[in-house]
Amino acid sequence: MDTRLVRMRAGMAQAGLDAVVLTNQYDVLYATGYTSLLERWNLQEPVAAAIVPLDPRRPVILAIPEANIALLAVMVEAGNPDRAAEIRVFDLLTFCDMARQADPWARRSVLAEVATEMYTRRVRGRCEPDIIACLAATLSEHGLQRANIGFDDLRVGMALRKDPRLAAIAVEDALDLMIRARSVKSAEELAAFRRLGPVGDRCVEFAASLLRPGITWTELQRQVAAFMVSIDVMPLDEGVLLFGGVFAGEFIPELFRTRSDRPLEKGQIVILETLGQMEGFWIDINRTAYIGNPPAEYLRMHDAIRAAFLRAAEHMKVGNHTGECARIAYEHVKAAGVPAPEKLLTLAHGIGLTPVEMPVGFPSYGLKGAQGFVIEENMVISLDCLYFGGKYGPCHMENVYIIEKAGPVPTYRAPLEVLGPRNI
Helix, strand or coil: HHHHHHHHHHHHHCCCCCEEECCCCCHHHHCCCCCCCCHCCCCCCCCCCEECCCCCCCEEEEEEHHHHHHHHHHHHCCCCCCCCCCCECCCCCHHHHHHHCCCCCCCCCCCHHHHHHHHHHHHHHCCCHHHHHHHHHHHHHCCCCCCEECCCCHHHHHHHHHHHCCCEEEEEEEEHHHEEEEEEEHHHHHHHHHHHHHHHHHHHHHHHHHCCCCCEHHHHHHHHHHHHHHHHCCEECCCCCEEEEEEEEEEEEEECCCCCCCCCCCCEEEEEEEEEEEEEEEEEEEEEEECCCHHHHHHHHHHHHHHHHHHHHHHHCCCECCCCCCHHHHHHHHHCCCCHHEEEEEEEEECCCCECCCCCCCCCCCCCCCCCCCCCCEEEEEEEEECCCCCCEEEEEEEEEEEEECCEEECCCCCCCCCCCCCC
16 A cells, blocks of 8 residues: 555544545645646645545545546656546636537547546546535545545635535644655655755756856856756756845855846855755755865865764664754864854755655744654655854755665765865
8 A cells, every 4th residue: 555645544543534635736746646737836726636535445536627637648658647546527717618629620639538538437526616616526425524524725624614515524634644644755755865866966066067257146046947957857946046146246155045147256155055846856955165265264164064964964863853953063063163153053854745844733934843853764854054154154065864774864975075166
């Protein structure tokens, strides 16, 4: 059985849920393997849903716009079939109505034949006018009119309770349940992260190879983004490098996501953190670069932070708590004489379908998330050491680790050294 469903159902049983209704795009993908271009639009309302019952004898159900039925066949041909046993469909504005109209001049299509066959095999019920109506009909027909149902979006649950058929359902929060389930990876997910590791290395090494006096931060971003696209990585956006930008004409290497057309100069520190997706999972690698020959005192500081980073990484073993990583790194840099050791930000966070997955309960992006979580086998954890000190300048590094029984295994192999051109 798919371990993703096993983890979900274990959480559902603990929470006393009969089923979960998922409309967050990442939860739908996690539960069924389905995603489409529509999800990338990040629309205000959901455009797909999954229903996962507690009873494994009941089908996992995927609800999608009827016009996207053919996409399921395309996914199969691409080697990424969805994992739903039953399909339900609904209208998306007027796209589905248009798709149902006959075109007397259209030639016969293999895709249309496959999609039609898929429709007769797995699609149940009629095409409903919208996603809420579709979910209401589906839950009713599966005998869940009085069930305890978890939702990753409570608004969907409240909308469903307005339907007379579902007025008696109990609406429960399933967001934390899903984040906890996603925090431990399946064998397929772990294999994907192992494939992503060398790709992340290529991205950051390419970014470092572009560094030279005269290139602008904006041009560097664009070239890195184009390179990532060329190797089938979907960049975060045109600002693919997370850190760096300009304020009042000055390039500031730790400034978040700010454009800069001022040419970089010899002697500047550049933080290279490339963010992008491949196979649906995130690449997140961070290295520090220096244009020219770094001063000896900067290299000593970098080496001390690297040693602190590696000590913190050694702590990421099954049963340990990620909150200790910050203390371990801080104590090391302080003992090593790094200026202003309090300016070292050390954070361990889960990574997967989103770049930050904190299995600590909503809201997880405040201090509660920074306090960390207990490490489990097969988690995938990103460890950041971000030093914002000013005496010698900033220094950042980050790796993603797969937590195996024997300990953490880095997915990236790019050296934890100061990158960039020398002797210029």
